[in-house]
Amino acid sequence: MQKSSTKARSSMEKGLSSRRNCEGGYPRGNNPNQPIYQTPKVSCFLEALLVLENTHSLSLSLSLSLSLSNHFGLKMEAVSVAKKRILCLHGFRTSGSFLKKQISKWDPSIFAHFELDFPDGIYPAGGKSEIEGIFPPPYFEWFQFNKDFTEYTNLEACIDYLCNYITTNGPFHGFLGFSQGASLSALLLGYQAQGKILKEHPPITLFVSISGSKFRDPTICEAAYRDVIKVRSVHFVGEKDWLKLPSEELAAAFEDPLIIRHPQGHTVPRLDEEAVGKVCSWIRHGVVLQSGINGASAEIEHENTSEGETKQKESEVKEAVAMEKMEAEAVAMPS
Structure with missing residues (x-):
């Protein structure tokens, strides 16, 4: 269990670090009409959430979701962990x-x-x-x-x-x-x-x-x-x-x-x-x-x-x- 947790976290962190593209982290985008899920910040967030699909542990999923929401500055209400x-x-x-x-x-x-x-x-x-x-x-x-x-x-x-x-x-x-x-x-x-x-x-x-x-x-x-x-x-x-x-x-x-x-x-x-x-x-x-x-x-x-x-x-x-x-x-x- 510990090995899978470490692997999942490592995968998530690698994905996040590769997507940092500006000093402020993840920009919202310049197009005010752009759907929220297509903005760079939320798009990257959703991509990172895909890591959760490979975790069978509910506790690990919740932990990663909290980390992701804090990292992207999004409210936890926006994080949906599959039951x-x-x-x-x-x-x-x-x-x-x-x-x-x-x-x-x-x-x-x-x-x-x-x-x-x-x-x-x-x-x-x-x-x-x-x-x-x-x-x-x-x-x-x-x-x-x-x-x-x-x-x-x-x-x-x-x-x-x-x-x-x-x-x-x-x-x-x-x-x-x-x-x-x-x-x-x-x-x-x-x-x-x-x-x-x-x-x-x-x-x-x-x-x-x-x-x-x-x-x-x-x-x-x-x-x-x-x-x-x-x-x-x-x-x-x-x-x-x-x-x-x-x-x-x-x-x-x-x-x-x-x-x-x-x-x-x-x-x-x-x-x-x-x-x-x-x-x-x-x-x-x-x-x-x-x-x-x-x-x-x-x-x-x-x-x-x-x-x-x-x-x-x-x-x-x-x-x-x-x-x-x-x-x-x-x-x-x-x-």
Whole structure:
């Protein structure tokens, strides 16, 4: 990461130095009718921003954007950093639209810095859906399996489809999945870590699992979970979920997982203020600052963080969430 950051900064600085063409830096131009984006100053600024397209780190992009805006004397409001993308995979015999509706229950501040993509599974539901009468069809499934979840049909075709989708529509920064979608997402992460798939795609660095589980085929387990998966992950585990224990087993396959428990069953849970604060903190510290939360443990506790540091972080997150809500309300108010 440090090497890529240095390389990107060096590229940016080289580009900037080669374009200095007057004592005052970058002239605005002599033509008052010239479009602002064609003036030498802004044109050079936009060219320098192209460096950001090759940075997969949100923190590095923000840092370079700040440097560029200061260098050119432009307001930060003019700097647009593309949102990182998260691929969201729905559960068995539901749909991308249904998962989107489920996630809409969460505080919007959680994924404020991301663009969420909700594709449908590639196979029409082969039987009754549990959400019939609750949410309109059509319904889809990613692959089929037996009742013991040890034999799978169309799994390889599904993996090929998703790898092509990710390559074509990416890059993606993270995965989010519910039930079958979470199990599939974790499998893709394990395979990528082993160099089996997505070799040309930047490493996926973030995973949100809701009621996920590991595959039980020994051959798949040996390939996907042979080593601890070093991807930052948060796992939502329901006390009444029939996949409670499998969800915990999946979390154990990841390095330093953050586990958030809730009293509900097999569903995308509603999050209280404490859970929202913890997830926002996990997102911000891991993605914006590129530093993982040390010692994340069950029931959203951090064993390696002092009580004072934890309270301070929670206070900062709550203030940030409150500020974002105030700004959103202000924008929504009629003028």
